[in-house]
Amino acid sequence: MFSSVLPLVFHLGLVGVHAQTYTATYLPSNAPPQTEQGQAGTNQCGTGANQTSLCQNAFVNAVDDFCLFAPPNPGPGSVIGNTERIEVSWCLKSGYGTRVIPAGAITGAHFVHTPDYVQVTGVGDLTKINIPAGDAGGELDPHGADGNGNPIGGLVFSSAFTGQIEQVHEWTNFVAANQFCFRACKDAPIAPELCNHIYDVMGCEWNMPGNYNPGFDTCSGDSGEVRLATHISSYYPIDIS
Template identity: 75%
Template sequence: MFPFASLLSLALASGALAQTYSATYLPSNVPKTTEEGQSGTNQCGTGSDQNSMCQNLYINSIDDFCLFAPPKPGADSTIGNTERIEVAWCIKPGYGTRLIPDGAITGAHFVQTPDYVQVTGVGDLTKLNIAESDVGQGGELDPHGADGNGNPIGGLVFSSAFGQLEQIHEWTNFMAADEFCIRACKDGPNAPALCQHIYDVMGCDWNMPGNYQPGSFDSCQGDTGEPMGVYGTSTFHQGQAVTPPAHDAPATSSCKPVSSIGNFAVTGTGSSAASVTGSSTASGASVTGTQRNSVSAAPSGSGTRSGTSSGTAAPTGAGSNGAASHLGGSAFGVMAAGVAVVFGAALVV
């Protein structure tokens, strides 16, 4: 057996590599496109247009976030089929994007942690052109893709959640016709592990366990969760015979409920440390629910997503959207990386 001390040294050495990104932009200085073959644009202006091809996404707060979704409706507009050409749909106007129609999102839950911000929720996302057949796991978008150019190609994410507005280099966004989740990770050694992109057929519940309660909207503080797919010193890889359960949903606190979200305002209804219910913009119904913090083990090839899988190949790096990175130095991921190296496992980052 490989000595533990040597294993630890190898893991720490892997984590000591410098994390680099090929470019960092702001909306004010971004070029028209940031990747070859990009179908949309990153120079989006400040207007709102339901035919916009803007591929800049923002995640700032419960009333100010965006999602990637298809540019056109149709039976073939599953995320797996359209992942390379998705466009940004936003709650708030002013970014040059399409607006999420009022009532499309019937439950949304924003969580700010020390290392990432996340929104989980449900709704009728066929209003964002997602095919009604694309339910369940849906499909995944991220800044890597199979070729390092991102899904969508050239898609950028910005956030002011950690202070001033900045580009987020590591992020992951799952979309289905009835459910969504998005996480944007603060730049740092933990970011690649906490915004891992290789579990693209596993869906929201497994990748981002949390609150998916319909009929309510809130903003919470939260603990940083465990990185998806990492269990102690072992790392699960999609396609293995047995799929482990999802991690438990991290604890949240200081939750502030709002009555609804829409294109122009969110109305506050007080604050509470407990889960609350509220009225959605779609039906006005108050619905109670529970956090989704685990899924049953199942063969890992059972996801419904079709199309190019971003987990089938490691990003070759170096797209100008700045997504290229190395084995991260995460306190909870670096040991797993060392184990994978020692025993010859291919740890994809």
């Protein structure tokens, strides 16, 4: 769950950098039907759009071309904490074989391109993509407690770094009933730190400082700083799996 109470933490530069290797790299055109055991949806999505699609491929390309992971079904039980393993992709544009975010659901989106990642932050009425009203939300990422991801098998792609669609292996997406943020990191040794998945309870504004107001814009910026888990773990019981 997101938290609005912030402890005093220290920021450090690019620390704890470690080599990262990835066992598989896909494109939307060659992804298998499923990439993880226990996956509820699919990565073989085709093109077009379908409001009942179970596609679990997301894209973070531009302020008018991004996706969010959100519940496949409406209802009070579809809070992110209950559905994080089965979320499906909802996109602003058709053509990815996903569900399309309805008009009016996004009232603010702010896209930032940095040397190491792209991110989009914003607000809206995300009950239109099946998040129950009042849900404070939670984090989606490619790891999860068992390494299979939240959602299981979710893949993220971006054309923002090279102009060509490529898989982004490190990413993090927070969604709530009225707020969202999505960061996709360029494959590099620092990617796991800049797109970490250890501050689940802290929410968007702490994990991805940025603009959370209505309106739409795009800008370039510097990469953010890496935060050390040791300075916050004594304040909150945070899952650092």
